[in-house]
Amino acid sequence: MSQVxxxxxxxxxxxxREAGPERLNAFLAVADPDSLTxxxxxxxxxxxxxxxxxxxxxxxxxxxxxxxxLEGYRSPFDATAVCKxxxxxxIVIGKTNMDEFAMGSSTENSAYGPTLNPHDxxxxxxxxxxxxxxxxxxxxxxxxxxxxxxxxxxxxxxxCGVVGIKPTYGRVSRYxxxxxxxSLDQVGTFGANVRDAARLLQVVSGHDARDxxxxxxxxxxxxxxxxxxxxxLVIGVPxxxxxxxxxxxxxxxxxxxxxxxxxxxxxxxRVSLPHTKFCIPTxxxxxTAEASANxxxxxxxxxxxxxxxxxxxxxxxxxEATRTSGFGAEVRxxxxxxxxxxxxxxxxxxxxxAQRARALITDDFRRVFASGVDALLxxxxxxxxxxxxxxxxxxxxxxxxxxxTVTANLAGIPGLSLPLGEVRGLPIGGQVLAPxxxxxxxxxxxxxLERALAEGAR
Amino acid sequence: xxxxxDQAARIATLARLHFEAADLGRITDELNHILDHVEALxxxxxxxxxxxxxxxAPTRFPEAEEPDAIRGGVGAFAPDWREGFFVxxxxxxxxxxxxx
Numbered sequence: 001m002s003q004v005x006x007x008x009x010x011x012x013x014x015x016x017r018e019a020g021p022e023r024l025n026a027f028l029a030v031a032d033p034d035s036l037t038x039x040x041x042x043x044x045x046x047x048x049x050x051x052x053x054x055x056x057x058x059x060x061x062x063x064x065x066x067x068x069x070l071e072g073y074r075s076p077f078d079a080t081a082v083c084k085x086x087x088x089x090x091i092v093i094g095k096t097n098m099d100e101f102a103m104g105s106s107t108e109n110s111a112y113g114p115t116l117n118p119h120d121x122x123x124x125x126x127x128x129x130x131x132x133x134x135x136x137x138x139x140x141x142x143x144x145x146x147x148x149x150x151x152x153x154x155x156x157x158x159x160c161g162v163v164g165i166k167p168t169y170g171r172v173s174r175y176x177x178x179x180x181x182x183s184l185d186q187v188g189t190f191g192a193n194v195r196d197a198a199r200l201l202q203v204v205s206g207h208d209a210r211d212x213x214x215x216x217x218x219x220x221x222x223x224x225x226x227x228x229x230x231x232x233l234v235i236g237v238p239x240x241x242x243x244x245x246x247x248x249x250x251x252x253x254x255x256x257x258x259x260x261x262x263x264x265x266x267x268x269x270r271v272s273l274p275h276t277k278f279c280i281p282t283x284x285x286x287x288t289a290e291a292s293a294n295x296x297x298x299x300x301x302x303x304x305x306x307x308x309x310x311x312x313x314x315x316x317x318x319x320e321a322t323r324t325s326g327f328g329a330e331v332r333x334x335x336x337x338x339x340x341x342x343x344x345x346x347x348x349x350x351x352x353x354a355q356r357a358r359a360l361i362t363d364d365f366r367r368v369f370a371s372g373v374d375a376l377l378x379x380x381x382x383x384x385x386x387x388x389x390x391x392x393x394x395x396x397x398x399x400x401x402x403x404x405t406v407t408a409n410l411a412g413i414p415g416l417s418l419p420l421g422e423v424r425g426l427p428i429g430g431q432v433l434a435p436x437x438x439x440x441x442x443x444x445x446x447x448x449l450e451r452a453l454a455e456g457a458r
Numbered sequence: 459x460x461x462x463x464d465q466a467a468r469i470a471t472l473a474r475l476h477f478e479a480a481d482l483g484r485i486t487d488e489l490n491h492i493l494d495h496v497e498a499l500x501x502x503x504x505x506x507x508x509x510x511x512x513x514x515a516p517t518r519f520p521e522a523e524e525p526d527a528i529r530g531g532v533g534a535f536a537p538d539w540r541e542g543f544f545v546x547x548x549x550x551x552x553x554x555x556x557x558x
Contacts, residue, residue, distance in 0.1 A: 277498070353499045
């Protein structure tokens, strides 16, 4: 069998299933099976078919970010993470569906229709990287890339029953990642298990001179760290992540996971991150403020679609027509909110206060980790996957889906979601958070917990 | 703070977006609904708690306190760079000598 055969089979399966009644709408573009190339037959991912979220630039496939404004857009270059994939021998077999410009928690904000959850097609896969999570959960690909600005890898991983990793801010290059909120965005990885997600992280990590936020640090052996023992580690459990309203069955599964870690010799310690209560307003001020600036480049001049621009139109008319017709409702809403938060007279009240809250949230983590806690364990989401359309009427209700995940982005620490089991037939996820640059401990705890849960299920 | 319809229209102009009259009322309501939740930050603003020691540098993480790691010049970011200038491809139909 040739080394590209696995990728050809994956494409054939996607084409067949996505054309039938079990369609998930996980892909926005699928590669031509006759034009696949293998750049490195001896690389660590030689021949492995990988899906890439449509927010990462690719030369050979369109990059739309799930938006009409970029319909048909082709990048002249590959994102650094994609270059690294190809250099490792992986074959990019398609671009996955997503909330438009990564703004959403359900993949319902895609201009190309929602992705469906492979476990229950009446429910959302989470978001914004819902297409990548669904593609791995459906068995289309063993690994996929996503991006995580407020939980967009970890929450869909939890909803779809796969593993998702958001590394430390600066670990993976953002060159070629279309920016949503630049101080929060990170490229993340999905895998069917902790080892696969860690292996993919290994490949895409490392310094890149093209991204000024990319940090020059050695990349540890994440895959080897999956085998680590957790005996003697201190696992913190923040009380703010087990609120009274938490689904009792999620709470039960979460407590059972803690018991597993205790049986493995870890010390479970209750801790407090008191400024967690500010995380959602802080996130939605900072993220939308940055988005309003980042998305100003989509005006019909340099990228994608153009509307208006006739002889009677001014340049501003063309900008306005392009942006109004090209952006969906949620993107317009966030641009409006961010523009307001940055406008004269309101900047200090909103953006300035949110930056102070961000410092306090970051300091909560610094204090807890400095007290001897090696990693934190929390539920990834307060609920299981919700019904399609259940939260689209109220943006605030949708934003609250991210209440356990946005803090890691605000503080810049790494986070990982792994399946803890099922509640009423739907997957639930547990989130491991670790100190800055300590992904090894994070995947070590997740790997040990994954093995223990698998043994318990036998 | 409450956003008025006129303010929403002004924000839309700044953001290069257009809302029809009915949509302007809806987006104004939505902004106010979201801002009601953002008001939770007010308690932080009014808090008598002393400022955090690192408040002046709110987004710098402890491991990022070393000097910035940009080693190369601006040319390192350019797809092509010659003699101190960015090299851009010629416009369609324009020959190199035309621009000389």
